[in-house]
Amino acid sequence: MAITPVRTLVAQAKSEITTLPADAVAQAVAAGTALMVDIRDIRELERDGRVPGAFHAPRGMLEFWVDPESPYYKPALGEGRLLVLFCASAWRSALAAKTLQDMGVENVAEMEGGFKGWEAGGHPVER
Template structure:
């Protein structure tokens, strides 16, 4: 039988380091950490994002990380800690596992952007794309 999402999340949670919003809030100015928002662009435009975070849509993540890909983003090749987040922390938990498998020093923001906002941490406005 195929794995369900709950099993996949449990397996990923056992393998990745997750940090809390409180822990991450104290490290926003740390140049050794790159926050990576993997949500859909419409989510960022609607909800905002963590100040200073980079955006890497979940559907492109593997291609952006892999230096052999024509879509590779050089900022993923830096010797940094990458902290991934989504809305609730589920997508980013799975993304963090993939990023680790691809060789990144990756962590997950437990509770995601929703938890970040709920705890009263700062947010930034994402400008809407022009069509």
């Protein structure tokens, strides 16, 4: 039995979610209407740096941290702001945004290009 390639899953997810360019994300964060959610592994943050002010929610805990019924719920993820997910290159964030949408989260998007796109666009990074 063949498995569905991850590229196919990512493409399907991207066809069903909102993807925002880094500049638009920066503007929404500055306006207080969005929260950047970094879903990368802690080792990636330590190695590559962080986006100042981004909320770190490891991919493996994201659904638990978003669900108000979960004992792991994080109130910062339920404040009503647009949750803009990002990973390194916008693959995991596409799948995660789709999963949150499937859970019923309406205010979710992913950032085009992920952390690499953010950094390449000249946006601030903490090392």
